[in-house]
Amino acid sequence: MYRHLLVPVDNTDLSTVTTGQAVEFARAIGARITFLHAQASHASSPQGKSELSAPISSKDSAYKAEGWAKELLAKAESAARAQGIPCSSVTAIGDTPFSAILATAREKACDLIFMASHGRRSAIGEMPGSQTLQVLAGTKIPVLVTATAGSAAATQAIGILQDEHRSLAAVLHAWLFMLASPQTSGMTPDAAQMQAMLHYIRTFPLTLHHPKEQQYLFGKLRERTSALNAELDELERQHERDGRLVAELSSLVDRYAAGSATAGEVEAAVAAYAKLTWEHLGREEGVILPAALRYLTDEDWAVIHSAFAENKGPHFGNDMDAEFQRLYARIADLAA
Structure with a gap:
């Protein structure tokens, strides 16, 4: 059975639900979690820029990105700790999220990648998003792509x-x-x-x-x-x-x-x-x-x-x- 999950998190409603699902899954099988926030090198905030915002320096961008990453990972860790799940978190900045996910899974010796798919609906169900497809195509580590349902x-x-x-x-x-x-x-x-x-x-x-x-x-x-x-x-x-x-x-x-x-x-x-x-x-x-x-x-x-x-x-x-x-x-x- 899986002992160490890698769970990517971002600032979306889907990621919030996935974090909860990962925590419940880890508790059921007795696994630990490493949460990952994979961030594009040009990003400054997961909320996007406001209409009034002016261009900001790369130093400012890095400062803001670090702040948002701390929030997302602190929230994910808190959800795990509330259920008694051993956990840690890392941030990776690179050209593509999927490459950071693959590299972190190898580096941390994770035996399962637990992630959502920011995809679209089709006649045969949920179509995985591009980052999820890249992860599925690029790793030999098992990947569990979650489904979400709600009224x-x-x-x-x-x-x-x-x-x-x-x-x-x-x-x-x-x-x-x-x-x-x-x-x-x-x-x-x-x-x-x-x-x-x-x-x-x-x-x-x-x-x-x-x-x-x-x-x-x-x-x-x-x-x-x-x-x-x-x-x-x-x-x-x-x-x-x-x-x-x-x-x-x-x-x-x-x-x-x-x-x-x-x-x-x-x-x-x-x-x-x-x-x-x-x-x-x-x-x-x-x-x-x-x-x-x-x-x-x-x-x-x-x-x-x-x-x-x-x-x-x-x-x-x-x-x-x-x-x-x-x-x-x-x-x-x-x-x-």
Whole structure:
């Protein structure tokens, strides 16, 4: 039986589902996992560039790519650790993802490549994407290409949940980039922008997203099964911890604005908060969402979708003034 899986991850909904499937598979057979983020050398962000973004230097591009890779791999590792799966992660930058996958599988002595296919539907089923085909053609190591299934209601609801996760991630990446050394970012950290970012975190993830997760997603899961109660209890404790950490960050930024705290102190605190956030989101996306696909009904997903659709998308709010709109556009630009 397989003992060491290589699992490529990227910033797509399909990859999130695949991570959860890989974790469940590894737990069932007693295997360990190496997660790989294979990145093209020219990429700067898995989110793509915003309309307002200006060209950035190769140094800036490398800094941003490293930040996004850390997030994706931290989330994947967190999903595995939550299920007691031994794991590690690596990043590879090269011309093509498939070549990095093949090289890493050989280097790490993996005996199975577990991956999704970003392909298309046909009359005979799912057609593998080009990278998957290249992996299949180029390796003697067994490759397990996963299939995904889910109702339209589930797909829509999970899409909104993951969009909101990505919105929070974008703000945190923008914040960390702004706090990087002037030689890297070319910008002086601005207290007003940091306060705007905190305002977003307080008014959207903390006030809207977390409570609705607990009431609708977690609540429906508790109705359908008790198998996830311990994990849901821990995630709810993390939501409470999140509020305390944001309050501490807010106090630190206020001290920075008054000149009694340094940018380095703020950067360290934001980096620690981001790391905890990646771990939290990894448990939700890699453990809870795959379980929800298994346990929840179409009616459950319809209720969840209806609740989250009322959020009107991940933004600061419909009543903000023009200046705040411009500030948010700047934050989105920094994250791109």
